[in-house]
Amino acid sequence: xxxxxxxxxxxxxxxxxxxxxxxxxxxxxxxxxxxxxxxxxxxxxxxxxxxxxxxxxxxxxxxxxxxxxxxxxxxxxxxxxxxxxxxxxxxxxxxxxxxxxxxxxxxxxxxxxxx
Amino acid sequence: xxxxxxxxxxxxxxxxxxxxxxxxxxxxxxxxxxxxxxxxxxxxxxxxxxxxxxxxxxxxxxxxxxxxxxxxxxxxxxxxxxxxxxxxxxxxxxxxxxxxxxxxxxxxxxxx
Numbered sequence: 001x002x003x004x005x006x007x008x009x010x011x012x013x014x015x016x017x018x019x020x021x022x023x024x025x026x027x028x029x030x031x032x033x034x035x036x037x038x039x040x041x042x043x044x045x046x047x048x049x050x051x052x053x054x055x056x057x058x059x060x061x062x063x064x065x066x067x068x069x070x071x072x073x074x075x076x077x078x079x080x081x082x083x084x085x086x087x088x089x090x091x092x093x094x095x096x097x098x099x100x101x102x103x104x105x106x107x108x109x110x111x112x113x114x115x
Numbered sequence: 116x117x118x119x120x121x122x123x124x125x126x127x128x129x130x131x132x133x134x135x136x137x138x139x140x141x142x143x144x145x146x147x148x149x150x151x152x153x154x155x156x157x158x159x160x161x162x163x164x165x166x167x168x169x170x171x172x173x174x175x176x177x178x179x180x181x182x183x184x185x186x187x188x189x190x191x192x193x194x195x196x197x198x199x200x201x202x203x204x205x206x207x208x209x210x211x212x213x214x215x216x217x218x219x220x221x222x223x224x225x226x227x
Binding site: 002031033035040041042043044045048050055056089091095097101102103104105106107108109 | 123151157158166205216
């Protein structure tokens with residue numbers, strides 16, 4: 001257990017529905033990352049925050065995806081109008097930037113299945 | 116060309132042998148590299164990182180970085196069946212970004 005938690009761990013939804021995932025980072029970590037992983041592939045970067053500021057979004061990220069980290073602590077990732085291609089493991093990672101080598105620690109992930 | 120490339124395997128080694136996992140990268144601006152282990156159905160677990168040319172050892176694991184050849188490797192000595200997993204190589208993107216660029220991972224099978 002790295003100390004990063006994600007909720008829910010599993011989500012099954014129907015195409016067209018909206019879903020929201022939550023990530024709670026390690027408490028002293030100031031950066032929070034979202035990645036997506038499909039079977040047989042490595043994690044793919046989606047977006048990341050430093051404190052409450054969203055510093056970068058993947059160019060591959062559809063407008064249907066939005067992420068927030070309103071108070072610089074937990075973060076939410078929302079997918080609107082889900083599609084079957086959104087089925088994947090959504091991973092959250094956190095890190096402490098500004099104190100030595102930045103290393104990212106992953107949460108357990110949220111597995112999404114869109115029917 | 117993918118930014119970080121790994122042979123997907125599977126790489127099969129007998130118990131007690133040395134497993135050698137390799138990774139190449141295309142972005143010369145990448146400075147730091149990470150090895151993660153991922154068991155089936157689980158999330159990636161950090162094994163070690165390296166940012167200087169040469170070798171870095173941690174227990175049974177040794178990471179090697181050659182920036183001139185744009186090559187990163189992970190050696191696992193005295194491989195155990197519990198080491199059977201997918202090993203992910205990742206590098207920081209160039210420029211001022213914290214994001215990691217991952218390879219597709221190499222599946223290691225350690226046979227008793």
